[in-house]
Amino acid sequence: xxxxxxxxxxxxxxxxxxxxxxxxxxxxxxxxxxxxxxxxxxxxxxxxxxxxxxxxxxxxxxxxxxxxxxxxxxxxxxxxxxxxxxxxxxxxxxxxxxxxxxxxxxxxxxxxxxxxxxxxxxxxxxxxxxxxxxxxxxxxxxxxxxxxxxxxxxxxxxxxxxxxxxxxxxxxxxxxxxxxxxxxxxxxxxxxxxxxxxxxxxxxxxxxxxxxxxxxxxxxxxxxxxxxxxxxxxxxxxxxxxxxxxxxxxxxxxxxxxxxxxxxxxxxxxxxxxxxxxxxx
Amino acid sequence: xxxxxxxxxxxxxxxxxxxxxxxxxxxxxxxxxxxxxxxxxxxxxxxxxxxxxxxxxxxxxxxxxxxxxxxxxxxxxxxxxxxxxxxxxxxxxxxxxxxxxxxxxxxxxxxxxxxxxxxxxxxxxxxxxxxxxxxxxxxxxxxxxxxxxxxxxxxxxxxxxxxxxxxxxxxxxxxxxxxxxxxxxxxxxxxxxxxxxxxxxxxxxxxxxxxxxxxxxxxxxxxxxxxxxxxxxxxxxxxxxxxxxxxxxxxxxxxxxxxxxxxxxxxxxxxxxxxxxxxxxxxxxxxxxxxxxxxxxxxxxxxxxxxxxxxxxxxxxxxxxxxxxxxxxxxxxxxxxxxxxxxxxxxxxxxxxxxxxxxxxxxxxxxxxxxxxxxxxxxxxxxxxxxxxxxxxxxxxxxxxxxxxxxxxxxxxxxxxxxxxxxxxxxxxxxxxxxxxxxxxxxxxxxxxxxxxxxxxxxxxxxxxxxxxxxxxxxxxxxxxxxxxxxxxxxxxxxxxxxxxxxxxxxxxxxxxxxxxxxxxxxxxxxxxxxxxxxxxxxxxxxxxxxxxxxxxxxxxxxxxxxxxxxxxxxxxxxxxxxxxxxxxxxxxxxxxxxxxxxxxxxxxxxxxxxxxxxxxxxxxxxxxxxxxxxxxxxxxxxxxxxxxxxxxxxxxxxxxxxxxxxxxxxxxxxxxxxxxxxxxxxxxxxxxxxxxxxx
Numbered sequence: 001x002x003x004x005x006x007x008x009x010x011x012x013x014x015x016x017x018x019x020x021x022x023x024x025x026x027x028x029x030x031x032x033x034x035x036x037x038x039x040x041x042x043x044x045x046x047x048x049x050x051x052x053x054x055x056x057x058x059x060x061x062x063x064x065x066x067x068x069x070x071x072x073x074x075x076x077x078x079x080x081x082x083x084x085x086x087x088x089x090x091x092x093x094x095x096x097x098x099x100x101x102x103x104x105x106x107x108x109x110x111x112x113x114x115x116x117x118x119x120x121x122x123x124x125x126x127x128x129x130x131x132x133x134x135x136x137x138x139x140x141x142x143x144x145x146x147x148x149x150x151x152x153x154x155x156x157x158x159x160x161x162x163x164x165x166x167x168x169x170x171x172x173x174x175x176x177x178x179x180x181x182x183x184x185x186x187x188x189x190x191x192x193x194x195x196x197x198x199x200x201x202x203x204x205x206x207x208x209x210x211x212x213x214x215x216x217x218x219x220x221x222x223x224x225x226x227x228x229x230x231x232x233x234x235x236x237x238x239x240x241x242x243x244x245x246x247x248x249x250x251x252x253x254x255x256x257x258x259x260x261x262x263x264x265x266x267x268x269x270x271x272x273x274x275x276x277x278x279x280x281x
Numbered sequence: 282x283x284x285x286x287x288x289x290x291x292x293x294x295x296x297x298x299x300x301x302x303x304x305x306x307x308x309x310x311x312x313x314x315x316x317x318x319x320x321x322x323x324x325x326x327x328x329x330x331x332x333x334x335x336x337x338x339x340x341x342x343x344x345x346x347x348x349x350x351x352x353x354x355x356x357x358x359x360x361x362x363x364x365x366x367x368x369x370x371x372x373x374x375x376x377x378x379x380x381x382x383x384x385x386x387x388x389x390x391x392x393x394x395x396x397x398x399x400x401x402x403x404x405x406x407x408x409x410x411x412x413x414x415x416x417x418x419x420x421x422x423x424x425x426x427x428x429x430x431x432x433x434x435x436x437x438x439x440x441x442x443x444x445x446x447x448x449x450x451x452x453x454x455x456x457x458x459x460x461x462x463x464x465x466x467x468x469x470x471x472x473x474x475x476x477x478x479x480x481x482x483x484x485x486x487x488x489x490x491x492x493x494x495x496x497x498x499x500x501x502x503x504x505x506x507x508x509x510x511x512x513x514x515x516x517x518x519x520x521x522x523x524x525x526x527x528x529x530x531x532x533x534x535x536x537x538x539x540x541x542x543x544x545x546x547x548x549x550x551x552x553x554x555x556x557x558x559x560x561x562x563x564x565x566x567x568x569x570x571x572x573x574x575x576x577x578x579x580x581x582x583x584x585x586x587x588x589x590x591x592x593x594x595x596x597x598x599x600x601x602x603x604x605x606x607x608x609x610x611x612x613x614x615x616x617x618x619x620x621x622x623x624x625x626x627x628x629x630x631x632x633x634x635x636x637x638x639x640x641x642x643x644x645x646x647x648x649x650x651x652x653x654x655x656x657x658x659x660x661x662x663x664x665x666x667x668x669x670x671x672x673x674x675x676x677x678x679x680x681x682x683x684x685x686x687x688x689x690x691x692x693x694x695x696x697x698x699x700x701x702x703x704x705x706x707x708x709x710x711x712x713x714x715x716x717x718x719x720x721x722x723x724x725x726x727x728x729x730x731x732x733x734x735x736x737x738x739x740x741x742x743x744x745x746x747x748x749x750x751x752x753x754x755x756x757x758x759x760x761x762x763x764x765x766x767x768x769x770x771x772x773x774x775x776x777x778x779x780x781x782x783x784x785x786x787x788x789x790x791x792x793x794x795x796x797x798x799x800x801x802x803x804x805x806x807x808x809x810x811x812x813x814x815x816x817x818x819x820x821x822x823x824x825x826x827x828x829x830x831x832x833x834x835x836x837x838x839x840x841x842x843x844x845x846x847x848x849x850x851x852x853x854x855x856x857x858x859x860x861x862x863x864x865x866x867x868x869x870x871x872x873x874x875x876x877x878x879x880x881x882x883x884x885x886x887x888x889x890x891x892x893x894x895x896x897x898x899x900x901x902x903x904x905x906x907x908x909x910x911x912x913x914x915x916x917x918x919x920x921x922x923x924x925x926x927x928x929x930x931x932x933x934x935x936x937x938x939x940x941x942x943x944x945x946x947x948x949x950x951x952x953x954x955x956x957x958x959x960x961x962x963x964x965x966x967x968x969x970x971x972x973x974x975x976x977x
Contacts, residue, residue: 009789010776015708023708030705037698040659041691047666048687055605057673057961065671066976069608078614078663082656090649093702097648100704101641156475157571159636159711163777167707170637172572173474173565177638194711194779196468197475199395202784265566 013190015163019210020182022100022166029096033089040085102169102179106146113141116258117151119158119171119193121241122200127253133223134230134257136238137206138247142216143186149179154239154261155197162191162208170195174265183210200243207247227251294909295484300462313394316378321460350887352438353848354423357445359742361420362735365413366811368452372408373808375401380766380801384794386784398783399466400485404455406469407489410585411496412452414723417731418592419444419503422531425738426507428839428846429525431516431855436509438885439927440502446895447499453899454492454906458485462906465489468781470578471552473563473571478556484906486556490549491902497545497581498898504538507531516838518857522616525837525861526609529616530595533623534588540627541584548577557905572637579630587626589723591619593730594661597683600733601665603833604680605672606961606976608861611664618657618664625654635703636710644703651701655694662687675961677833678752679733685760686729693721696771714774717767724763732759732811740832740971744845745822749965751814758807766800769793827971829949829956833964834973836864841872843949844971849882849937852946867975873953879943883934890927894920 011017018024055062098104105112116127117139127134139162141147151160153171161168165181183189189208193201211219227249228234234250254260298304306318335341348356378393379401385391393401427435435441458464465485467476471493476486511524511532524532552574554560561567563574602609609615631639631647665687674680696718699705709715732755740746773793778785785794818825830844841863842851853876859865866872897916904912958974959966 010773010787010793012789013787014776016775026704026708029702030699030708033699033702033705034695037695041695044662044666044691045688048684051666051669052674052676052684055669055672055674057675063671064606064673066607068671069610069612069668071667074663074667075611075614078611078660079656082659086649086652086656089652089698093648093652094645097645097703098641100707101644102707103638103640153565156480156565157472161708161711161777163708167704168636168710169707170634172637175570190777192777192779195472196399196466196779196781198399198466198480201779202395202782205786 013163015167017164019164019187019189020166020184021106022181023164025096025100026167029092029100032092036085036089040082100167102166104180105148106180106182108146108182110145112146112148115139115141115147115149117149117160117171118238118258118261119151119153119155119160119197120238121155121198122193122204123238123242123244124160124191124193124204124206125154125238127258128220129253129255129258131220132253132255133220133227134250134253135223135227136248136250137244138209138249139191139206140209140211140216140219141181141183142213143183143210144213146180146182149181150176150258151179152176152258152262154264157195158193158197158204159195160191161194162189164189165208168194174262176262183208186210186212186215198241200241203243223249224251230254230257292909292911294904294907294912296461296907296909302460312392313397316393317397317459324456324459346887349892350442350889352434352442352885352888352891354427354434354438354441355742355846355848355850357441358420358422358424360445361416361423361448364449364452365416365420365731368408368412368416368455370808371456372405372413373805375405375408377798377801377805379405380794380798382783383785384791384798387788387791387794388784388786390784393783395783396463396466399468399781400464402781403465403468403471403485403489404458407465407493408452408455409723410469410589411493412448412455414589414727414731415496415500416448416452418534418589418727419448419500421596421731421734421738422507422527422534422592424742425734425839426528426531427510427514428741428842428850429528429837430511430514430519431838431851431857432510432514433850433854433882434885435506436514437506439888439890439933440506442888442891443894444499444503444506446891447495447502447898450895450899450902451492451495451499454488454495454902457903458488458492462488470582471549472578473552473555473574474565474569476552476556477564479564486552487906490553490556491905494546494549494553495898495902497542497549500538501542501546504535504542507535508539511535516854516857519862520857522613523857523860523862525595526598526612526615526619527592527595527837529619530591530598533619534591537584537588537591537623537626541581541588543581544577545581545585548574548581551577553905572634575634575637576630579633580627582633583630584626586719586722587622589727590730591622593686593727593734594619596679596730596734596737597665597686598668599837600679600683600737601668602861603737603835604675604677604683605669606834607668607672608836608864609664610667610670611660612860614660615664618660621657622654625650625657629654632701632706635706641703648701648703652698655698658694662691673961675964677736677965678747678749678756679737681753681756682729682733682736682759685756686725686733689721689725689729689760689763693718693726696721709774711780712774713770713778713780716780717770717774720763720767720770724759724767729759737833738839739818740825740827741830741839741844741846743822744828744843745818745825746827746832746965746969748814748818748821748825751810751817755807755810755814758803758810762800762803762805762807764800766797766804769797769800773797824967827969829953829971831863831973832969832971834864834867834961834976836861838863841866847945849884849942852876852879852942867973870975873950875946875950879939879946881939882937882942884937886933886935888927888930888933890923893923897923 015023118125151171153173159168159170169179191206193204230250302317302321306314382391462484551562561569563571629651632651831840897919901916956970956972958972960974
C-alpha cells in the first residue's frame with residue numbers, strides 16, 4: 001500500500017501531468033488510442049481462457065469436431081472488424097500527426113519566442129538570439145507564449161524531451177531540427193536528453209522555468225546583469241565533457257553562435273573554428 | 282616491468298596488461314571492477330572446466346566426430362540451441378545486474394559505473410538478439426523443418442555447418458570481450474556518431490561490429506539454405522498449401538533473412554570503414570550522416586523482429602493444433618497472414634525514428650503501415666483461439682506457454698499501436714515504455730514460443746520427454762517474472778524515465794524499480810528451473826522414453842519416425858496425401874505400414890570445413906578488434922584455403938545400405954507392435970511410450 005502510494009508520485013514529471021497544449025493533445029491521443037485498444041484486446045483476454053478451459057480434455061460435456069477448421073462467418077469477424085478499426089485509427093493518426101507535427105508553429109495571439117538549443121556532453125546550451133543571452137541547463141520561457149526551439153548537436157546525436165510540455169525530437173551535429181512548445185501556466189518542469197550519449201547521460205537534465213511574461217523580462221534583465229561573459233574559454237568549455245552542477249547564465253551571446261556550432265561540422269567553416277574531428281592526423 | 286610487457290605486446294596490437302579485466306580489478310579493486318573480473322572469471326573458469334570435463338570423460342573424439350563436424354541438420358539444430366541457452370544465461374544475468382543497479386541507484390551511484398552499465402545494456406541486447414533469439418529459431422527450424430517436409434537434410438548441409446560456426450565465432454567474440462578489453466557502450470543498435478572513433482576510441486564498438494558481422498553473415502547463409510530447402514526438398518505430394526504452418530513461418534523468416542540481413546552487414550561494414558580507414562559515412566563532419574545508418578540499420582532491424590517472431594508463431598500453430606487434437610483453424614488465413622506480415626515488415630522501418638524530424642506525411646504513412654501489421658497478427662491470434670474451439674485441450678507445458686503468449690502478447694500489441702502513433706511515440710520513444718514494449722513482444726512472443734517448441738520437440742531429438750512438473754514450475758516463473766519485471770517499466774516509461782539510465786533521481790521511482798528487480802530475479806529462477814528440468818529429465822530418462830516417436834499424437838511428418846529420429850530421418854521418403862499427413866495416416870490406419878522396398882541412402886559425410894571457417898572468422902574478428910594485423914590476415918587466408926581444399930573433395934557422401942535401413946526400420950516396426958498405445962489422459966505419464974491410441 002505504501003509502495004503503491006509512493007509509486008504514484010512518480011508521474012509528477014510525466015506527460016499525464018501535461019502543462020501545455022502540445023503535451024495535452026498528445027496525452028489526449030494516447031488515452032483515446034488506449035481505450036480503443038482495450039476494446040480490441042478485450043475479446044482475446046476473455047475468449048482465450050474460456051475456450052481453453054471449456055474444451056479441456058477432462059470436460060465430457062463439450063462437442064469435439066476434430067475436422068472442423070473453417071467458417072466464412074468467423075473469417076469475416078476475424079478480418080473485417082480489425083481492418084475497420086485500423087482504418088478508423090488511421091484517420092485519427094493522420095490528423096493528429098499533422099496537427100502535432102513538431103515543426104508546426106503553435107497558433108496563438110501571443111508572439112513566438114525564438115530559442116536555439118544545442119545538445120552537448122552532458123549539458124544543454126540554450127541561446128536566446130533576440131535577447132542576446134544564453135544559458136546552460138536552464139530554459140526559461142514565458143508562460144502562455146509559444147516557443148520555437150531550433151536545435152542541433154555539438155556532439156553525438158541526442159534527443160530533447162520535456163514530457164510535460166511536448167514529445168521529443170533528435171538533435172544531430174551539422175543539422176537542425178525543430179520543436180514547438182508552450183507552457184500554459186508558470187511552473188517548473190524537467191527537460192532531458194533521452195538518447196544515451198555516455199557517462200553523464202543520466203544527469204543530463206535541465207529545468208524549464210515557465211515564468212509570467214513580466215517575470216520573464218525581469219529574468220532576461222537579470223541574466224544580462226549577473227551572467228558570465230561568453231568568452232573563448234566559455235565557448236571551449238561547452239565542448240568539453242562535463243556534468244554541470246548548477247545552470248550557467250551568459251550575459252551575452254554573440255550573433256551567429258548557433259550557426260558557428262553548426263559550421264563546426266562543415267569543411268568550409270572558418271579556419272579558426274576548424275573541427276578537430278574533420279582534420280585528423 | 283611495464284616496459285618489458287609493452288615490448289612483448291607489440292605483436293599483439295592494442296592489447297596491453299590493462300586490457301585484461303583481472304588486471305584492471307587488481308589495480309583498482311572497486312566493486313565495479315570486481316564485478317567485471319567476476320564475469321571474466323566465470324568465462325575463463327567455465328571454459329577451463331568444460332575442457333577438463335571433456336578430457337576427463339575422454340569425449341573429445343566423440344564430440345568431434347558426432348557433433349562438431351557433423352552435417353546432420355538435427356545435430357546442427359541442437360548445437361544452435363545449446364549455444365542459445367549458454368548465451369541466454371549470460372544475458373539474463375546481465376539483465377538482473379542492470380535491474381539491481383537501477384533499483385539501488387536512486388540518487389546514489391549504485392554498484393556499477395556508468396560505462397560498465399552501458400556495456401551491460403549493449404551486450405545484453407546484442408546477445409539476446411543475435412546469439413539467443415537467432416540461434417534458438419535457427420536451431421529449431423534446422424531440427425524440425427526438414428523432418429516436417431519429409432526430407433533427409435537441408436539443401437546445403439555444409440553451408441549449414443558454416444553458418445553455425447560463424448554464429449559461434451560471433452558468440453566467442455562476445456565472450457572474449459568480457460575477459461580482454463571492453464565491449465561497446467553504444468547499445469545493440471550501435472548508433473553513430475557515438476560509436477565513431479571520435480567519441481569511442483576503444484575497442485568496444487569494434488567487438489560489436491565484428492561479432493554482429495559474423496552473425497549476420499551466418500544468418501544470411503542460413504536464410505538461403507532454408508528457403509532453398511523448403512522450395513526444393515519437399516517430399517512428393519507436399520504442396521506448398523500442405524506445408525505445416527511451422528514450415529510456412531520458416532519460409533517467410535528465411536526470405537526475410539535473405540533480404541534483411543545484408544543491410545545490417547553493409548551498415549556494420551561501413552561503420553568499420555569509418556573506424557578503421559577514416560571514411561566518413563556516418564561521422565558528424567565531412568559529409569557523413571548518421572541518418573543513413575539509422576535507415577540501413579532499421580531496414581534490417583524491423584524485418585528482424587518478424588524474423589524472430591514468425592517461427593514462434595509457427596510453433597504456436599503446431600502446439601495449439603496438436604494439444605487440441607484438432608486441425609488448425611483457418612489454415613489459408615494463417616498462411617496469408619504470415620505472408621502479409623513478411624511483406625509488410627519491410628514497409629515500417631521508419632517508425633524507429635519518427636523523432637528524427639521528417640515531415641508529418643512521412644511519419645503518417647509509416648505509422649499507418651505499422652498499424653496495418655496488427656491486422657494479420659490479430660487474425661493469427663483468433664485462428665489459434667478457434668483451433669481450441671471444439672477441441673480436446675490438454676494443458677501441457679507447450680500449451681500453457683501458448684495460452685500465456687496469446688493473453689500477454691496482445692498487451693504488447695496495444696503498446697505497439699500506441700507507439701505507431703507518431704505524436705504518442707514522441708512522448709514515450711527512448712523511454713522504458715519502449716523497453717517494456719519490445720520485451721513484451723520478445724519474451725511472451727518469441728521466447729515462450731521457443732521454450733514451447735523446445736519442450737514439444739525435445740522427445741523427438743533425444744527419445745525421452747522432459748519432466749512435466751519442473752516444466753510447469755519454470756512456466757510459472759517465466760510468466761509471473763515477466764509481468765513483475767516489465768509492467769513497472771511501462772509505468773516508468775510513462776513517467777518519462779529514459780531507457781539506458783544508470784542512475785535515477787526521484788525516490789518515487791524506487792517501488793517500481795524494486796518490483797521490476799524482483800521480476801528479473803524470478804525470470805532468472807525460471808531459467809534455472811529449465812536447467813533443473815533438463816537434469817531431472819536426463820536422470821529419469823528411462824521412465825520417460827518414447828521410442829515409437831509420437832508422444833503427443835502429433836499431426837506432421839516429424840512424428841512419423843522413431844525418437845530419436847534415425848540420421849536419415851525416413852527409411853523411405855514418404856508420399857504426402859493431405860495436410861497433417863501423419864494425422865491423416867493414423868486415421869486411415871496406415872501410419873506404421875512397412876514400405877514395399879528399402880533403398881540405399883546417401884548422406885553427407887562429416888566435414889571440418891565449417892569448424893575451420895568459423896574459428897578462422899572468430900580469430901580474424903579478434904585480430905581486427907585489437908589491430909593485430911597478422912592475426913586479421915592469416916585466418917582470412919585460412920578460410921580461402923579451406924574453401925579451395927574443400928572444392929577438391931570428391932568423396933563427400935557415404936551410403937547407408939538398404940539392408941541396414943531395413944533392419945533398423947524392421948526393429949522399430951517390431952517395437953510398435955509390442956507397444957501399448959496410450960490415450961491422451963496418459964500423455965504425461967510413464968505409460969506414454971510414443972504410440973498414440975486412435976481417437977474414437
